[in-house]
Amino acid sequence: MGIRYWLIVHPLDRARDLIAGGYAQVAWGSLEPLDRMGVSDGVVIYCPRRENPEGEPLRAAVQAGRVLSPEPYQSGAAGRSPWRVDVEWLPDAQFGYIRPLRDMLELTRDSKFWGEQLRPGWVELSRRDFEIFEDAVRRPAPDPSGFVLRALQEGGVYGPGRAQDGFDGDRPRLIR
Known part of the structure; x- marks a missing residue:
């Protein structure tokens, strides 16, 4: 059942x-x-x-x-x-x-x-x-902290200079 x-x-x-x-x-x-x-x-x-x-x-x-x-x-x-x-x-x-x-x-x-x-x-x-x-x-998830938002804006979770999709170069990085 x-x-x-x-x-x-x-x-x-x-x-x-x-x-x-x-x-x-x-x-x-x-x-x-x-x-x-x-x-x-x-x-x-x-x-x-x-x-x-x-x-x-x-x-x-x-x-x-x-x-x-x-x-x-x-x-x-x-x-x-x-x-x-x-x-x-x-x-x-x-x-x-x-x-x-x-x-x-x-x-x-x-x-x-x-x-x-x-x-x-x-x-x-x-x-x-x-x-x-x-x-x-269900309680909503808390908003991300300012620290997390700055880290994502500055380099994402992959760090500065590394593209999210694994390719380096002139391609823009996506921050999800």
Whole structure:
């Protein structure tokens, strides 16, 4: 079976626990849809609120990652054993607010009441939607430092007098 993509819904205070613990679980710790997840499946955490039940609205994806566990497992004390899968979350994520993404996502496009499908606490995503969410939460790479920019302008990574393509002479050097 191929790689699948999932969005799970939690308030931010619970999502932080999942991220810190390196796992995913759905509301109430149920087995579904974790029993459908496989290694390398993509998972996005979406937070409609900061806290449950009446917390301040957030409406943002807060993390994305890939499933590591081949099967779900139960964790916790007797009587309260939620089902989980281990997930490798992005090392440093930012909030990906839903409003600027709504017209791009298949999940939300052409649906005024798209939030209704999130009521079970999870939904399967298309690959495209997963990639949009993943890009939204991934922090951009830092800008290169002034030192690096000067080094590239002065001689590139190949040094002064050496052309990038391996030829010397009057040919211009390309700096990529």
